[in-house]
Amino acid sequence: MAEHLQSRQMASFMAPCAPLLLLTLSLCFYGVIQAKPLSDLTSPYLSPATFPASYQKMLKTFKIFAYIPEKLQPFGTAVESLFHDSLLKSSFITTNAEDAHLFYLPFPHDSSRNYRGIVRLIRNLRTDFPFWNRTLGADHFYVSCSGIGMNSDRNIVELKKNSVQISCFPTAEGRFIPHKDVSFPHLNDQHLHAPPGNGTAKYLGYLNLNGSGDQNGKLESTFSNELRGDPQFLVESEASDPALYAERLSSSKFCLFFYGGDVSGIGDALQFGCVPVVITERPILDLPFMDVLRWSEIAVFVGAGGGVEGMKKQLGRTCEGDRYERMKNLAMVAGQHFVWNSSPQPYDAFHTVMYQLWLRRHTIRYARWESI
Numbered sequence: 001m002a003e004h005l006q007s008r009q010m011a012s013f014m015a016p017c018a019p020l021l022l023l024t025l026s027l028c029f030y031g032v033i034q035a036k037p038l039s040d041l042t043s044p045y046l047s048p049a050t051f052p053a054s055y056q057k058m059l060k061t062f063k064i065f066a067y068i069p070e071k072l073q074p075f076g077t078a079v080e081s082l083f084h085d086s087l088l089k090s091s092f093i094t095t096n097a098e099d100a101h102l103f104y105l106p107f108p109h110d111s112s113r114n115y116r117g118i119v120r121l122i123r124n125l126r127t128d129f130p131f132w133n134r135t136l137g138a139d140h141f142y143v144s145c146s147g148i149g150m151n152s153d154r155n156i157v158e159l160k161k162n163s164v165q166i167s168c169f170p171t172a173e174g175r176f177i178p179h180k181d182v183s184f185p186h187l188n189d190q191h192l193h194a195p196p197g198n199g200t201a202k203y204l205g206y207l208n209l210n211g212s213g214d215q216n217g218k219l220e221s222t223f224s225n226e227l228r229g230d231p232q233f234l235v236e237s238e239a240s241d242p243a244l245y246a247e248r249l250s251s252s253k254f255c256l257f258f259y260g261g262d263v264s265g266i267g268d269a270l271q272f273g274c275v276p277v278v279i280t281e282r283p284i285l286d287l288p289f290m291d292v293l294r295w296s297e298i299a300v301f302v303g304a305g306g307g308v309e310g311m312k313k314q315l316g317r318t319c320e321g322d323r324y325e326r327m328k329n330l331a332m333v334a335g336q337h338f339v340w341n342s343s344p345q346p347y348d349a350f351h352t353v354m355y356q357l358w359l360r361r362h363t364i365r366y367a368r369w370e371s372i
Ligand SMILES: *[C@@H]1O[C@H](CO)[C@@H](O)[C@H](O)[C@H]1NC(C)=O
Pocket: 126, 127, 128, 129, 130, 133, 369
């Protein structure tokens, strides 16, 4: 129940300053006003009291039935195949469908455009197995890096409306349904090691355009041009080699990202205690682990409207008192959930995605098909 309420609170995760206000308001409404003030939080989790036990329970009891096609075409991205392989090798898989909490639909390569293949697959399993009809797909999940878009076919409508989709963050608009869908954090392919150092930050903010230059639109180029002239910021256009990149992350207080641009470094930034600053023109509804992590405690969300000045003011406020140190520590704790391993480790990205699926195991069971 607590988990449910808290994920609802995250629904209000809109404008950069709104979450604190809304969170405070909703705390009042739920009558827990005597709870610790937000500024005293010492956990990056939405439900610090229940997360460890619930995670352990998941490891022991969560069961998934996978429909295995005779021939599975390769996935389009490395993160999709890694998740698929990790899942099939895990102890979550059961061959007894009656024991299963959820059902896994492995989709063929390029599922976002190959709707005909998906339609055929769902039509077949609808007639060959009793499970789809019980919930019209609500206890089923699938992986599609780019997400499923609108389509009028009944099979796709049920899949999109009811089944849990796992897509890659950031997901295109209209291809992610908050509270139902989840997103993968980026698969970081370089193994970074913390450089030796005394922990003194050289820069207030670090922006790595990672070779994407000015392709990413006006907002990004306006911001980055302005920041280039500011000695408190380091702007790099090209991707650095891993050692230098790790050095940058650990010697900057904040790491800047443009939502819609290259956000692939957010997980690295968290692990290195470089508090992510996400500059966005619209609400972000598909952050990885949104119903596990308290994002407002591990990252700063800045509206684009105030420009660089507005952002610097907001960063200044974040640095008041011990708030920054606390955020940095919480960010590093949260960072472990963004690590992908070829062989899954406790609390890593694979297990945290599984945990999100576990939170979604109580599904509505429709009695019959109703027109939409
Ligand atoms: C599921 O429902 C459809 C009609 O919507 C029906 O054609 C199909 O046979 C049902 N599947 C099973 C296994 O009973």
